[in-house]
Amino acid sequence: MADLSTKYLGLSLKSPVIVGSCGLTSTLENIQEIESCGAGAVVLKSIFEEEILLESQDLLNEAKKDKLIYTDLSETLDYLDLHVGEENLGNYIKLIKDAKKSVSIPIIASINCVTDFEWINFATKIQNAGADALELNIFHNPSDMHINDYDKITFNIIRKVLKVVSIPVAVKISNCNTNLSFTIQKISESGVAGIVLFNRFYSPDFDIENYSVNSANVFSQPQEQVKPLRWIALLSEKVKCSMAASTGIHHADAVIKQILAGADAVQVVSTLYLNGIKYLTTINSEIEQWMVKKGIFSLNQIKGKMAYNKTTNPAVFERMQFMKRYSRIG
Numbered sequence: 044m045a046d047l048s049t050k051y052l053g054l055s056l057k058s059p060v061i062v063g064s065c066g067l068t069s070t071l072e073n074i075q076e077i078e079s080c081g082a083g084a085v086v087l088k089s090i091f092e093e094e095i096l097l098e099s100q101d102l103l104n105e106a107k108k109d110k111l112i113y114t115d116l117s118e119t120l121d122y123l124d125l126h127v128g129e130e131n132l133g134n135y136i137k138l139i140k141d142a143k144k145s146v147s148i149p150i151i152a153s154i155n156c157v158t159d160f161e162w163i164n165f166a167t168k169i170q171n172a173g174a175d176a177l178e179l180n181i182f183h184n185p186s187d188m189h190i191n192d193y194d195k196i197t198f199n200i201i202r203k204v205l206k207v208v209s210i211p212v213a214v215k216i217s218n219c220n221t222n223l224s225f226t227i228q229k230i231s232e233s234g235v236a237g238i239v240l241f242n243r244f245y246s247p248d249f250d251i252e253n254y255s256v257n258s259a260n261v262f263s264q265p266q267e268q269v270k271p272l273r274w275i276a277l278l279s280e281k282v283k284c285s286m287a288a289s290t291g292i293h294h295a296d297a298v299i300k301q302i303l304a305g306a307d308a309v310q311v312v313s314t315l316y317l318n319g320i321k322y323l324t325t326i327n328s329e330i331e332q333w334m335v336k337k338g339i340f341s342l343n344q345i346k347g348k349m350a351y352n353k354t355t356n357p358a359v360f361e362r363m364q365f366m367k368r369y370s371r372i373g
Contacts, residue, residue: 056083267291279305
């Protein structure tokens with residue numbers, strides 16, 4: 044029998060397949076099923092910095108309408124900030140504690156953050172609740188013309204979180220960066236335990252019959268797997284932390300490819316919405332079948348086997364190859 048175990052963020056996983064942050068990971072019942080179907084770990088549905096702050100502001104705006112309960116000198120603002128934040132976090136903390144009592148796979152909490160504001164305090168409470176690790180899903184809107192130093196904000200977030208927690212911290216980033224390889228390298232040197240490539244966001248689409256704006260595909264497409272594949276292959280032997288692949292990973296072959304590129308683990312989400320949580324069993328089974336067929340007993344035998352420095356033609360990973368391939372068309 045092939046050994047699917049791996050190390051990610053310093054944690055021992057029975058499978059490289061992790062269920063990423065999503066609605067499926069927001070209930071204890073689903074988390075229990077995820078474990079029974081063979082996932083190596085689970086990333087809880089993110090608690091959103093923006094959601095907490097906006098909800099607090101909505102309640103504050105409502106309170107301001109009633110002068111009987113709100114004055115500029117009252118403590119209503121402090122109460123609402125504390126109450127709403129604590130209520131949201133309380134539910135999240137309860138899920139972590141319940142999950143830790145019910146399953147044995149690592150529980151990775153997740154914070155979706157865009158600033159280094161007060162939410163940093165949540166990280167300590169998440170750690171105290173028993174989370175095995177924390178994933179920071181960091182995204183800065185590239186259309187925001189008021190922010191001119193994304194990297195500074197990112198590293199401020201990382202620095203502040205690492206200062207208050209001792210559990211492993213992973214950083215999930217987007218590929219919207221003008222110098223992605225430099226950013227990934229610097230993040231890996233910041234003290235984090237891992238980097239996840241890449242997060243995925245809402246995209247609009249147009250209905251040309253009704254002139255309306257709709258959502259584009261909510262689920263990732265299998266062809267999107269090449270985005271993390273390329274960058275993990277390029278950098279897996281250069282970074283100083285674990286790497287996990289995310290986006291477009293729907294089937295066992297995609298998992299195998301990411302491991303060959305050098306990933307320690309992969310995150311799946313869309314495929315579970317499309318095929319059900321039980322599809323995790325199929326993914327693991329097909330990985331094992333492939334390993335047996337190839338005479339491979341452990342993932343360590345193939346991890347990074349096709350990374351940049353291991354291939355006979357590493358230039359295939361570089362952007363210039365695209366130009367060379369199509370320069371003769373015409």
